[in-house]
Amino acid sequence: MAANGAALPRPLGLLAELTHRCPLGCPYCSNPLALDPRAEELDAATWARVFREAAALGVLQVHLSGGEPAARRDLLEIMASARDAGLYTNLITSGVGLAAKTLGALAEAGLDHVQVSIQDSEEASADHIAGYEGAYARKRALAAEVVALKIPLTVNAVIHRANIARVEQLVSLALAMGATRVEIAHVQYYGWALKNRAALMPTRAQVEAAVEQVESLRARHSGRIVIDAVVPDYHARFPKPCVGGWGRRSLNVTPSGKVLPCHAAESIPGLAFWSVREHSLAEIWTSSPAFNAFRGTAFLPEPCQSCERREVDFGGCRCQAFALTGDARATDPVCQFSPHHGLVTELAAVQEERPYAYRRM
Amino acid sequence: MTDAAPGITADTRPRLPRGVRLVHNEAQGGWVLLAPERVFKADAIAAEIVKRCTGEATFAEIVDDLAKTYAAPRERIAADAGALLRSLADKKLLEL
Numbered sequence: 001m002a003a004n005g006a007a008l009p010r011p012l013g014l015l016a017e018l019t020h021r022c023p024l025g026c027p028y029c030s031n032p033l034a035l036d037p038r039a040e041e042l043d044a045a046t047w048a049r050v051f052r053e054a055a056a057l058g059v060l061q062v063h064l065s066g067g068e069p070a071a072r073r074d075l076l077e078i079m080a081s082a083r084d085a086g087l088y089t090n091l092i093t094s095g096v097g098l099a100a101k102t103l104g105a106l107a108e109a110g111l112d113h114v115q116v117s118i119q120d121s122e123e124a125s126a127d128h129i130a131g132y133e134g135a136y137a138r139k140r141a142l143a144a145e146v147v148a149l150k151i152p153l154t155v156n157a158v159i160h161r162a163n164i165a166r167v168e169q170l171v172s173l174a175l176a177m178g179a180t181r182v183e184i185a186h187v188q189y190y191g192w193a194l195k196n197r198a199a200l201m202p203t204r205a206q207v208e209a210a211v212e213q214v215e216s217l218r219a220r221h222s223g224r225i226v227i228d229a230v231v232p233d234y235h236a237r238f239p240k241p242c243v244g245g246w247g248r249r250s251l252n253v254t255p256s257g258k259v260l261p262c263h264a265a266e267s268i269p270g271l272a273f274w275s276v277r278e279h280s281l282a283e284i285w286t287s288s289p290a291f292n293a294f295r296g297t298a299f300l301p302e303p304c305q306s307c308e309r310r311e312v313d314f315g316g317c318r319c320q321a322f323a324l325t326g327d328a329r330a331t332d333p334v335c336q337f338s339p340h341h342g343l344v345t346e347l348a349a350v351q352e353e354r355p356y357a358y359r360r361m
Numbered sequence: 362m363t364d365a366a367p368g369i370t371a372d373t374r375p376r377l378p379r380g381v382r383l384v385h386n387e388a389q390g391g392w393v394l395l396a397p398e399r400v401f402k403a404d405a406i407a408a409e410i411v412k413r414c415t416g417e418a419t420f421a422e423i424v425d426d427l428a429k430t431y432a433a434p435r436e437r438i439a440a441d442a443g444a445l446l447r448s449l450a451d452k453k454l455l456e457l
Contacts, residue, residue, distance in 0.1 A: 010388055012400055058388035060400055086384055088395040113380050113397045152380030152397055180453070181397055226453075228398075 008286055010058030013250040014087075015263065016047065018064060018078060020255050021071040023096045025131030025358030026119065028158055028193035028200055030263050031067065035361050040256040044074045046276065048081035050253060053281035059251075061088040067255070070098035076105050083110040090115060092156075095142035096135055103142070107149040114146045115154040115183075120162070121169035129162060131358040140177060147178035155179040159210065159232070160187045160200040161351060167213045175225055182225055184214055186232035190264040190319055192359045198352035207235045234348040238309065239316025239332035246294040246318060251285065259284045261291055264319040268328045294318050299329050303337040365443025368450070368457055369420055375446050376416030378456045383411050396454055410442050414455060420446075 020035035042050075051062060062082045069075055070093060082089050090113045091106065116139055120126035126136040146153045155174035159167065167184060174182035186207070187193050187200050202210070214229050221227065233240055243250050243262040252260040257275040260266060266273065274288040285291060297310050304315040315321075316332020324333045324347075325340050333340035369375075377383065381396045383403065392408035394401040403411060409430075413423045424442055428435040449455035 012389075055386065056388060058386060060384070060386060060389065060393055060395055061398075086386065088382060088384070090397065112382065112395070115397075150379050152378070154397055 009248045011054075011249055011251050011285060012059060013061045013063065014051075014054045014059045015063045015065055015250065015252040016050070016078075016082075017066055017252065017254050017263070018047070018069045018075070019067040019071050020361065022066055022068040022094060022359075023071075023132055024068070024094050024135060025360055026117075026129065026158070026192070027131075027196040027356035027358055028160060028187045029359040030188070030191050030193070031359065032191050032264070032266050033195065035067075036255040037361075041072075042253075042255065042257045042276070044077045044081065046257065047078050048085070050276050050281060051082045051085040051087055053276075054251075055085040055087055057282050057285055059087065061090060063090045063092055065092040068094045068097055070096075070102065076102065076109060079106055079111055080109045083112075088112050093117075093142070094130075094135070095139035096132065098142060100145050103145055104149065107151055111151060113152050113154065115156050116143055116146070116177075117156045117158065118170065118173065118177075119158070121166050121173045125162060129356075131356070143177040143179070152181075153177065153179045154181040154183065156183045156185055158185050158187055159202075161202040161206065162200075164202045164206045164210050167210050168217060171217050171221065171225070171227060175221070180225060181228065183228050183230065184210075185230040186210075188230070189234065190267065190323070192357070194323060195357050197347065198350045199354050199356055201234070201348060201351050202232065203351060204235055204348065207232050233317075233320075233334045234344055236334055237336040239313050239320070239334040241313040242317035242319070242332075245314045247285070247291040248295070248314075251281070251291075259288065259291075261294075262319065265290065267319050268322045294328070301329065301331060303335075304331050307337065365420065365424075365439045366447035369443050369446055371419060371421035373420040373457050374416055374418065375414040375420065375423075375450075376456050377411070377414060377454070381454050383408060394449075394454060401454070406441075407445055410445055411449070411455075414446070416456075 019041055020031055079089055089111050092115045095116045118139055119129040123136045127133050157170040171182055189197050218227050247261050252263050257277045258273045271290040271293055273290045274284045300315045304310055316335055318328045321330040321332050322328035324343055331338040333344045383394050385392055392403040394403050424439045427438045446455055450457050
């Protein structure tokens with residue numbers, strides 16, 4: 001039952017975090033600070049069951065992610081089982097550790113789409129941000145292999161202070177790599193990014209210039225590449241509808257099998273997450289305490305309750321509300337109407353030149 | 362046959378590009394067209410049209426087949442199918 005008694009929506013997407021192992025150390029990684037060890041990872045047979053249950057629940061697309069999904073030796077078997085379940089398969093990869101031979105086998109088995117991340121348009125800076133020498137060159141080679149196999153390619157460029165001046169060059173790089181879609185994804189401050197916030201945070205002037213630039217790049221490259229932008233929400237006036245609303249559109253399965261409403265949900269204390277090892281995905285979607293904790297809008301305080309955007313953004317992000325106010329039910333303080341909005345404005349103005357705390361297991 | 366829509370002639374052989382797939386999902390109540398990070402619900406008629414976009418059949422053959430299967434006027438089917446295929450092509454969900 002939904003908390004508000006209405007019929008439950010059906011999820012459309014499933015983020016499958018196959019492993020937390022990753023050769024890169026990006027300081028804005030969305031994985032939690034406490035990473036799942038290899039010994040706790042779900043086996044391929046369990047993933048196959050999860051994918052069948054997901055399709056029966058209404059899920060259409062599965063995002064095979066991590067960590068670096070290619071760190072799993074059974075990636076091909078896992079991808080094929082998602083395809084067999086009728087799901088659209090999107091491989092989200094760093095490009096490092098994914099051998100050309102494996103990619104070829106994945107293409108043959110029906111992999112639908114690849115998304116590769118890039119850290120910067122300048123090689124030395126890109127490798128520094130990734131914390132991995134040679135990452136940039138390997139990513140470019142991988143992208144060429146993807147395009148040669150005729151698999152559609154999205155480039156995901158994560159934007160922060162060290163590369164925000166090069167949005168134009170990043171879009172040019174995505175075009176040169178043969179991508180048909182590029183995400184200009186401003187860092188969201190959860191997990192490792194929250195830890196590195198002051199080292200990553202761009203200034204307001206930089207953000208405004210970048211947002212304007214995306215608009216003009218869209219006009220310039222219309223018909224050649226789709227430019228999607230994830231807004232830099234510490235500099236926004238309204239919050240994002242996190243994952244399209246809690247328990248409304250998507251679910252996230254961790255390497256060890258816990259099912260979360262979003263990748264950062266474990267940062268909220270007191271939520272009970274059920275595991276695919278003990279429950280079916282349908283049971284978890286409909287009945288797990290974590291999914292029902294913030295479904296609907298009934299739990300929201302003022303100013304959300306009387307706000308005309310209540311069903312647009314659902315009061316914003318629960319994880320961010322907790323991270324910044326200590327109360328997961330609060331209005332996301334990114335919202336200009338939040339009584340805590342001043343805190344976001346203050347944090348957005350803090351830029352510190354200090355070394356990154358790289359994501360390591 | 363005159364062009365059913367801009368860029369679509371009797372000889373056009375429309376097909377779904379790699380990365381775009383039409384699938385049936387019971388829980389979502391029918392056919393959906395899936396593309397990178399995008400999902401489009403397809404009604405029964407749209408699904409019947411898209412299913413025939415194999416890259417083998419010409420637009421004229423697709424229209425003939427639909428007209429026969431649904432015992433409907435050919436002109437109207439050509440207009441409807443042409444408009445649908447044009448809009449899908451504009452969204453890069455179809456190759457002409």
